Structure formats: C-alpha cells, structure tokens
Amino acid sequence: xxxxxxxxxxxxxxxxxxxxxxxxxxxxxxxxxxxxxxxxxxxxxxxxxxxxxxxxxxxxxxxxxxxxxxxxxxxxxxxxxxxxxxxxxxxxxxxxxxxxxxxxxxxxxxxxxxxxxxxxxxxxxxxxxxxxxxxxxxxxxxxxxxxxxxxx
Amino acid sequence: xxxxxxxxxxxxxxxxxxxxxxxxxxxxxxxxxxxxxxxxxxxxxxxxxxxxxxxxxxxxxxxxxxxxxxxxxxxxxxxxxxxxxxxxxxxxxxxxxxxxxxxxxxxxxxxxxxxxxxxxxxxxxxxxxxxxxxxxxxxxxxxxxxxxxxxxxxxxxxxxxxxxxxxxxxxxxxxxxxxxxxxxxxxxxxxxxxxxxxxxxxxxxxxxxxxxxxxxxxxxxxxxxxxxxxxxxxxxxxxxxxxxxxxxxxxxxxxxxxxxxxxxxxxxxxxxxxxxxxxxxxxxxxxxxxxxxxxxxxxxxxxxxxxxxxxxxxxxxxxxxxxxxxxxxxxxxxxxxxxxxxxxxxxxxxxxxxxxxxxxxxxxxxxxxxxxxxxxxxxxxxxxxxxxxxxxxxxxxxxxxxxxxxxxxxxxxx
Numbered sequence: 134x135x136x137x138x139x140x141x142x143x144x145x146x147x148x149x150x151x152x153x154x155x156x157x158x159x160x161x162x163x164x165x166x167x168x169x170x171x172x173x174x175x176x177x178x179x180x181x182x183x184x185x186x187x188x189x190x191x192x193x194x195x196x197x198x199x200x201x202x203x204x205x206x207x208x209x210x211x212x213x214x215x216x217x218x219x220x221x222x223x224x225x226x227x228x229x230x231x232x233x234x235x236x237x238x239x240x241x242x243x244x245x246x247x248x249x250x251x252x253x254x255x256x257x258x259x260x261x262x263x264x265x266x267x268x269x270x271x272x273x274x275x276x277x278x279x280x281x282x283x284x285x
Numbered sequence: 286x287x288x289x290x291x292x293x294x295x296x297x298x299x300x301x302x303x304x305x306x307x308x309x310x311x312x313x314x315x316x317x318x319x320x321x322x323x324x325x326x327x328x329x330x331x332x333x334x335x336x337x338x339x340x341x342x343x344x345x346x347x348x349x350x351x352x353x354x355x356x357x358x359x360x361x362x363x364x365x366x367x368x369x370x371x372x373x374x375x376x377x378x379x380x381x382x383x384x385x386x387x388x389x390x391x392x393x394x395x396x397x398x399x400x401x402x403x404x405x406x407x408x409x410x411x412x413x414x415x416x417x418x419x420x421x422x423x424x425x426x427x428x429x430x431x432x433x434x435x436x437x438x439x440x441x442x443x444x445x446x447x448x449x450x451x452x453x454x455x456x457x458x459x460x461x462x463x464x465x466x467x468x469x470x471x472x473x474x475x476x477x478x479x480x481x482x483x484x485x486x487x488x489x490x491x492x493x494x495x496x497x498x499x500x501x502x503x504x505x506x507x508x509x510x511x512x513x514x515x516x517x518x519x520x521x522x523x524x525x526x527x528x529x530x531x532x533x534x535x536x537x538x539x540x541x542x543x544x545x546x547x548x549x550x551x552x553x554x555x556x557x558x559x560x561x562x563x564x565x566x567x568x569x570x571x572x573x574x575x576x577x578x579x580x581x582x583x584x585x586x587x588x589x590x591x592x593x594x595x596x597x598x599x600x601x602x603x604x605x606x607x608x609x610x611x612x613x614x615x616x617x618x619x620x621x622x623x624x625x626x627x628x629x630x631x632x633x634x635x636x637x638x639x640x641x642x643x644x645x646x647x648x649x650x651x652x653x654x655x656x657x658x659x660x661x662x663x664x665x666x667x668x669x670x671x672x673x674x675x676x677x678x679x680x681x682x683x684x685x686x687x688x689x690x691x692x693x694x695x696x697x698x699x
Contacts, residue, residue: 214438236440248314250319250320250321
C-alpha cells in the first residue's frame with residue numbers, strides 16, 4: 134500500500150522542476166493519484182536514484198484497470214476470498230440472500246464479484262464512493278487480508 | 286450434463302455455489318471460487334502419466350504391476366485418502382483388509398486427535414451453517430483461514446449476515462485470534478489478537494480457565510492479566526461460541542486434556558463448539574469411514590481377522606522403524622510433506638501412486654496410475670470440515686478411471 138511520504142522519500146527531493154511541477158512533493162501527490170507516471174521524472178533514472186526508481190516501480194502499479202471511483206485491484210495480491218464481496222454494504226442491500234449471506238451472487242445488483250479467483254468491479258456507479266453524495270466507505274479495504282484493494 | 290452450481294474440492298470447506306464456463310471439455314472460467322479452488326478446478330498443470338519404472342505403459346499393465354507389488358509385500362501400507370471421495374476411501378479400506386495391510390491417512394499427523402475426540406463425543410461441535418446463522422463469538426486458535434481456507438470468513442464464520450446475526454460482522458460478531466504471529470486473518474479482525482509464544486497453548490488454556498473461574502490468570506510469558514480477564518468476559522457473554530482449531534493448537538498440545546477442561550468450563554456459562562480446520566477436502570471423510578468400520582479413525586493394521594491400532598501403527602513410526610516394504614499412495618504427496626529423513630526412507634521402498642497430477646512422490650514411484658480429478662472429472666460424496674456430507678458433481682467428461690475403479694481393479698487382480 135503506497136502513501137504520500139513513502140513515495141516522496143524515494144524521489145530525488147531536489148525540486149529540479151524538470152517534470153514541470155514546482156516541487157518533488159507536488160510530483161509525489163500527482164504520482165499517488167496516478168495522474169502522471171514515474172517516467173515523467175527524468176533524474177530518477179540517474180544512477181544514484183536508481184534504487185528509488187526500482188522501488189517506485191513496484192509501489193506504483195499502472196492505473197489501467199482503475200474504475201471511475203478510483204477502485205484498483207492488485208491482481209497479483211488478490212486471493213479471491215470474497216471478504217470484500219460479502220462485506221460491501223451495496224452488495225448486502227442489493228443481494229441479501231446471495232452475497233450478503235456469503236454465497237454466490239443471486240442477481241445483477243452486486244458491484245463486486247469473484248471471477249477466476251480475483252475480485253472484479255461492476256455497476257460502479259452504485260458504489261458509495263461514486264457521485265455527488267459520495268461517502269468515504271472503507272468496507273472492502275478494511276476486510277482485505279492481503280491489502281489487494283486500493284482507492285487511488 | 287449438470288448446469289451447476291458445483292462443489293469446489295480445493296479445501297475442506299467444499300463451497301457448493303461455484304459456477305463454471307466450459308470450452309472443448311475444459312473448465313475455462315470459474316465464478317465465486319477462491320484462487321485455491323480455481324487452480325484445482327481448472328485441472329493439473331502437469332498431469333501424471335501412467336508409468337511402470339518410469340516407462341509409459343497401458344493402464345492395465347500398471348494396475349497388474351501394482352497388484353503384484355502389493356501381493357508380494359509382507360507389510361504393505363495404504364496411505365493418503367484425503368483427496369478421494371468417500372466411495373474410493375471405502376474401497377481402499379476393503380483393499381487394506383483383503384491384503385492384511387497397514388492403513389493410515391494424513392490425519393495421523395494433522396487434525397486426527399480432534400476429529401477422534403469429536404466422533405467419541407468428547408467435544409461439542411456444530412455445523413458451519415449454524416455458525417453462519419448463530420455464532421457471535423468466533424475464536425481462530427492457531428489457524429489462519431485467510432490462507433488455508435480463503436472463503437472461511439466470507440462464507441461462514443465472520444462476514445455473512447445470518448438469520449440471528451442480521452447486522453453482520455461489525456456489530457453482531459466478535460472474532461478472536463490466538464496465534465504466535467500477526468497473521469493476515471488477525472490483521473482484518475481488529476484488536477482481538479492474543480499473541481502467545483510457540484508451544485504456549487496449554488499455558489494459555491490454563492490461564493483462560495483461571496480467568497473464567499474469576500481467578501487472576503498467570504502465564505509464564507507474562508501476558509497482561511487484564512487482557513485475559515477481558516477475553517474471559519467476552520467468552521462468558523457469548524450466546525453461540527465456536528472455536529476453529531488449527532494445526533497451531535493441535536501441534537502444541539501433548540494431550541487434549543487442557544482443551545477438554547477449557548471446553549467444559551466454557552459450556553458451564555455459555556454454549557461453545559469446536560470445529561477442526563481440516564485441510565484436504567475429504568480427510569474428515571476418511572476418519573468417519575474408518576471409524577465406522579473399525580472404531581478407529583486412523584493408524585490401523587489389519588492383521589488377519591484382528592485389528593491393531595496405536596501410535597506404533599502411524600505412518601511415521603511404520604516408516605522410521607522400517608516395517609513397511611511397499612506403499613500405495615492415493616491422492617497425497619508424502620515425500621513433500623513428511624520430514625526429510627522419513628521421506629528419504631519412504632523413497633527407498635516400492636511406491637504406487639494414484640493421483641490426477643504429477644508430484645514429488647509420483648516422480649519417485651515405481652508405478653503411477655493417473656485418476657480422474659474428483660469433483661471435476663468424476664462425482665461422489667465427501668465430508669466437509671464440520672462433518673456434513675456433501676454431494677460432488679461431475680463437470681467434464683474424461684476417460685480416466687476414478688480412484689474407486691482403480692482400487693477395485695487392483696483388488697480384482699489380487
């Protein structure tokens with residue numbers, strides 16, 4: 134799980150502005166939000182910062198599969214236990230007899246389900262983190278034993 | 286062919302709500318199962334060939350050779366069974382009886398003592414469905430279900446809404462972890478982790494027993510007595526408690542007496558049950574079947590009409606004392622799971638392996654006979670970790686023989 138200070142510590146911290154940002158901290162903020170990639174920092178590939186580059190490469194996964202709510206699944210970490218599927222309040226309301234009771238989905242109102250051993254998002258506009266009245270719901274993150282889910 | 290839902294045979298949870306998609310008689314997609322289940326249901330990465338002395342042969346030749354080895358052996362061993370259906374296990378016991386062989390399974394060095402205590406009514410138990418609907422205090426003792434049984438918490442024990450636990454895990458259930466480390470299960474179960482040193486389970490049981498009797502609990506590893514008293518209070522107030530006993534607990538108990546006293550004490554004030562965290566999908570099934578036939582769950586020697594049972598008949602003792610001179614391994618990989626020196630001894634005697642997939646034992650075996658993957662390529666019945674019988678369905682067609690048929694054919698040859 135990446136955090137802002139963790140990312141900042143791995144950057145050159147020289148505020149060279151070669152990336153177009155005012156400071157390395159500003160770069161770290163955008164990197165965490167996946168607005169830019171680590172390749173946008175030219176000095177990072179220099180030899181003295183190379184260890185930081187390698188670590189950041191592991192830390193910052195590409196945001197290709199990220200949904201509009203920022204929901205990102207690290208597929209290499211997910212074990213398909215289904216804790217998030219069963220604990221998700223939207224799933225419980227939409228499908229109390231199926232996912233809410235620990236079983237397979239019984240209708241298409243669910244927003245998370247397991248396929249091939251990995252959690253997949255669907256109907257993401259129903260997620261509590263979506264839209265004007267969004268709330269900071271943590272049900273799927275808190276219940277994940279391998280920390281495979283992240284909101285970016 | 287059946288449309289499903291199917292039963293997953295990845296572990297002893299036997300999840301019965303699995304959907305699959307097929308293409309050219311192969312499972313290409315699995316819904317709802319965890320990663321363990323998916324890899325089991327999609328089949329072997331390296332299927333086991335049918336061989337004698339490393340050369341690929343016809344099934345009939347391999348079966349004849351297996352029969353010859355078993356017939357000529359003076360002390361053959363029939364071992365494994367945890368990944369076979371009840372029907373195959375029944376046949377394996379028949380074979381052992383006919384041969385006058387030693388028979389044992391993985392419960393011999395796994396959850397055997399607990400299953401035996403449950404079958405002899407020494408410990409109260411319940412079903413996983415009761416846990417889902419009623420349990421409010423759940424103890425994981427020396428177990429990390431997030432890794433051993435990934436869907437344990439989500440399907441039955443912690444997260445689902447049940448009939449009497451409508452508000453789910455946040456308000457209606459309390460999970461307690463007693464372990465030697467902060468496992469991944471402990472990470473998601475909040476602050477109720479009781480970290481104890483390795484092998485200190487009996488001491489902790491005694492301390493808990495004292496706390497439940499309103500005495501000051503003392504432990505040799507100086508755990509804060511207040512914390513243990515706090516735990517005792519939670520346990521006393523439980524309406525329906527359940528202890529999931531993992532291998533961590535079983536391995537650190539020399540005798541089950543501290544556990545019996547603790548369970549008795551807990552049941553004085555509240556209702557507590559115990560379910561062993563069985564690993565292989567039908568290990569408990571073998572224990573039930575052998576118990577019904579002989580009165581013992583494992584470690585049996587059919588000596589003519591007599592039945593010998595005891596620690597000296599366990600697979601470990603039999604191998605380390607050089608008693609057995611041939612072994613038939615069904616759906617297990619003892620060369621990988623037994624301690625090094627014992628595995629080396631086992632590798633020296635002629636081995637016959639019956640398994641769908643290649644493993645370390647099969648590579649060192651004299652005879653290998655590939656079988657159908659139960660729950661995918663053949664049907665049958667199995668017993669879940671809580672003792673409930675579950676019917677397995679066939680998903681895809683195969684021309685491989687089932688474990689049951691292979692053992693029956695070997696018996697015919699003998």
